[in-house]
Amino acid sequence: MSTPFLSIRDLRVHFGTEDGVVKAVDGLSFDLEKGRTLGIVGESGSGKSVTNLAVLGLHDPRNTKLDGEILLDGKELITASEREMEQLRGNKMSMIFQDALASLSPYHTIGAQIGETYRKHTGASKRVARARAIEMLRRVGIPQPDMRVDDYPHQFSGGMRQRAMIAMALVCDPELLIADEPTTALDVTVQAQIMDLLKDLQQEFGTAIIFITHDLGVIADIADDVLVMYGGRCVEKGTKQEVLRTPEHPYTLGLLGSMPSLDGPVDVPLSPIPGAPPSLLNPPSGCRFHPRCTFAEKVPGDLCSTEQPALKLTDGRGSACHLTPEQKRELFADYATARTN
Structure with missing residues (x-):
């Protein structure tokens, strides 16, 4: 098996503040190959941008603690000097920010x-x-x-x-391009042009792309693989088709339910996720999504509120959830039926 161009293992990015430690990213792992696009999706404050600023070394070392491993083409970035990072930024890896102006x-x-x-x-x-x-x-x-x-x-x-x-x-000609919601402020026509441009340029250069967004519609257009983040952690991973067609985590299902469907009835109301994202100063115990989860009561005992679910992956596909595969098939199928009938 070839070595991934970018490999992140158990990344933790914690910020010291007057109120305490903000656990912005809390144990994240993923790989990215050249020529592929990884879409990282989640609500504001889920850790998407912080992850990629850590890759680029654009954090403030005075109040930021990084742990884990970030390997770019075999080179460890967390322990790299600022001089080494300056040589890599713009040359081997680069970033497109949300607000060009x-x-x-x-x-x-x-x-x-x-x-x-x-x-x-x-x-x-x-x-x-x-x-x-x-x-x-x-x-x-x-x-x-x-x-x-x-x-x-x-x-x-x-x-x-x-x-x-x-x-x-x-x-x-960087080998890694990080795009942080680069189309958010653009109208849909220009947005589509920018997406097509990125895909054309990737095909030309063979660039690895990380595309950060909160919009699953954008993910459906540009990504090969998807990583769903919530509360500083990865809750689901898989190919674009797997995650969008057969979600395995209630949060992913909630994101899909809050989007209008193009192939379903037009009068189906959207289903926003109740509550608000967790405080990363004092995150909930157990599964960080459990206070907002529609299905937490289906899990026996207090498992969702007391035990952090492990991210179980098979061939790069899986989720961090205490629901059994059988429960997911039954509960998520009922949810999908309600959306389309």
């Missing part, structure tokens, strides 16, 4: 910002870097790139700024 400098042209990234990692001249910036803007679909390269971010539309961010992220 906030991420781009308003005082420098688009071309200068893309070119600076290229120069930092390759030592290229300004002339060569400018030519590379024009090439990347053309590749991401910016019209008249030789002219727009000298524009400032405020002269680009939202969709064009996002394309420019993608051009900057890919200018050094």
Whole structure:
């Protein structure tokens, strides 16, 4: 079996605050191969973005404690120096942030910002870097790139700024691309264009992509594999088809139930998940989802509230839930029937 390009084992990211320790990520493991897209989905505060900031080494070491293992192409990142991480960021791994306008400098042209990234990692001249910036803007679909390269971010539309961010992220041909909800602020037409662009560029470069989102519709479009996070932990993993068609965790089922169905009756009401996400300062004991779980009462005794369920995987597929496979088939089938009848 080949070694995964990115391998994370028992990752824990804890922040020290005046109120106590925030367990933002609390024992997360997954692998990612080159050329595949992993969709990480969950509500705000589930640990999605914190996980990937840890991969990039963009946490504050003064109040952040990292434990576990992050291996990128065999190199351990948690113990890497800041100098080593600077060499990796933008070169071997890169990130597209959610808000392109906030991420781009308003005082420098688009071309200068893309070119600076290229120069930092390759030592290229300004002339060569400018030519590379024009090439990347053309590749991401910016019209008249030789002219727009000298524009400032405020002269680009939202969709064009996002394309420019993608051009900057890919200018050094990184092998790992992390996209943190890059289409959230865009209309659906531009969103679809950005998704198609990422898929085309992945096919061209063979990049491994982590796509962070709260939108399962986006996951259905772009991901190969899905990791569902809740309260800083992984509650379900599998291929896109497995997770979206046959969910194994009540939280995943709840996420699907809160989305409109395109192939079911139009008058079926949405079923929002009751309650609120847990406090990561003082998370619930046992299964962190049990205070909001519709099915917790089906488990004998107080198991859901007292014992943390293990993430049981078979060939990369599984969930962390105390319900038996037989209970899931019966209860989840009834839920799906109620949604479609």
